[in-house]
Amino acid sequence: MNVLEALQAINSRFGPSGQERRVAEKIRALAEPYADEVHTDVMGNLIVHKKGAGARVMLCAHMDSIGFMVTHLEDSGLLRVGAVGGVEPGDVLGTPVRFANGVLGALQQEEGLEEGKKREMGQLFVDIGAVDAADARARVQVGDMAVYHTPTYLSGRSIFGPYLDDRVCCVALLMALERVQNSPNDLYFVFTTQEEVGLRGAQTAAFAIDPDYAVVADVTDCGDLPGSGHTCSARQGGGAAIKVMDRSVICHPQMVELLRDLAKEGKIRHQMDVMDCGGTDGGAIHKSRAGVVTGGVSIPCRYTHTPQESVALSDVTDCAALLAALVQKELPPIERVGG
Ligand SMILES: [Zn+2]
Numbered sequence: 001m002n003v004l005e006a007l008q009a010i011n012s013r014f015g016p017s018g019q020e021r022r023v024a025e026k027i028r029a030l031a032e033p034y035a036d037e038v039h040t041d042v043m044g045n046l047i048v049h050k051k052g053a054g055a056r057v058m059l060c061a062h063m064d065s066i067g068f069m070v071t072h073l074e075d076s077g078l079l080r081v082g083a084v085g086g087v088e089p090g091d092v093l094g095t096p097v098r099f100a101n102g103v104l105g106a107l108q109q110e111e112g113l114e115e116g117k118k119r120e121m122g123q124l125f126v127d128i129g130a131v132d133a134a135d136a137r138a139r140v141q142v143g144d145m146a147v148y149h150t151p152t153y154l155s156g157r158s159i160f161g162p163y164l165d166d167r168v169c170c171v172a173l174l175m176a177l178e179r180v181q182n183s184p185n186d187l188y189f190v191f192t193t194q195e196e197v198g199l200r201g202a203q204t205a206a207f208a209i210d211p212d213y214a215v216v217a218d219v220t221d222c223g224d225l226p227g228s229g230h231t232c233s234a235r236q237g238g239g240a241a242i243k244v245m246d247r248s249v250i251c252h253p254q255m256v257e258l259l260r261d262l263a264k265e266g267k268i269r270h271q272m273d274v275m276d277c278g279g280t281d282g283g284a285i286h287k288s289r290a291g292v293v294t295g296g297v298s299i300p301c302r303y304t305h306t307p308q309e310s311v312a313l314s315d316v317t318d319c320a321a322l323l324a325a326l327v328q329k330e331l332p333p334i335e336r337v338g339g
Helices: 002-011 021-034 132-137 164-179 200-210 253-265 314-329
Strands: 036-040 046-050 056-063 069-075 079-084 097-099 104-109 125-127 146-150 153-155 158-161 186-192 211-222 238-245 270-275 293-301 309-312
Touching: 002 021, 002 158, 002 164, 002 314, 021 036, 021 046, 021 164, 021 186, 046 164, 046 200, 056 164, 056 200, 069 132, 132 186, 146 314, 158 164, 158 314, 164 186, 164 211, 164 293, 164 309, 164 314, 211 238, 211 253, 211 314, 238 253, 238 314, 253 270, 253 314, 270 293, 293 309, 293 314, 309 314
Parallel strands: 056 186, 056 211, 211 293, 238 270
Antiparallel strands: 036 046, 046 186, 069 079, 069 146, 079 125, 097 104, 097 146, 104 125, 153 158, 158 309, 238 293
16 A cells, blocks of 8 residues: 555545544545455444454544534625634644535634734634625535645655644554454454544444454654654654553553564564643543553654644554554453453
8 A cells, every 4th residue: 555645545535523424435445355344333433344253453543634613604705613623723824725515715814913922713714715695605604614725745754734643544554454364353443533522433433342452543743843842752753653641541551562562573663652742542442341451553743733744654654564563463352340
């Protein structure tokens, strides 16, 4: 699988939280040749099953992106929007956006705002070139969502694009799936929904699958940029980042150790991932039912949630290699109360 091509194919699909269907369709098409069963649940999660006799192992990456929802149409035809997921208003000024029906526009801010002050979503609007409210309403309704309309491309060692969080990990999961041959484990590759608004898809998927083990693939913040201090440990190009902790989960020591051992054995470049902000689907999964032995493999990402995120291509292949090593490793089923 060509990383950039697969990513561009997935990223060209519209898929903010709650509206991931188009992204799921593309991933389904890429996964089906390697799967025993594929289905979509009520929440929209895409669940790809690769049958095996042993422990149930759930790998997951989220399909949804952050976005913007129309809250109000001004008389002038400008649109007011609210954030869907974690948007920093100051990061998005001048960004082109598109709606599900293909309508294009640009995010801009009100005139006369004080320089250097933090921006609020309420000070932003989307200009879709409408003459007035009626013209705007003919093309976009209150409740419609928009996403960044920016390119996905390779420059030097890195991929740049919107929504690498978490489409790049969807690609890593597909790469791992492609490599599975007769795994001793019962494997579920889960492409989840609504992570950006509170790990919602992962919660129901974990309940339904009831896994013994789970590994979450997501991006992690980079600590290697000027001024970033030491609030997160990962650096771009440093290899698969084995998660120890973020704000949503303290990974099970058994899984941290296992992933580290597998990386060493397979000579896969790796680093440890500690992130003092944000969370992942692991936050919901590890607390599902009676608890799940949960870990994470992360791809270090710069400028997360901005219109142009960036990851090193080598980190994507390292992450895929580690996920593939994990699913091939025979894991003992977890003893459950009551047998
Ligand atoms: Zn994410």
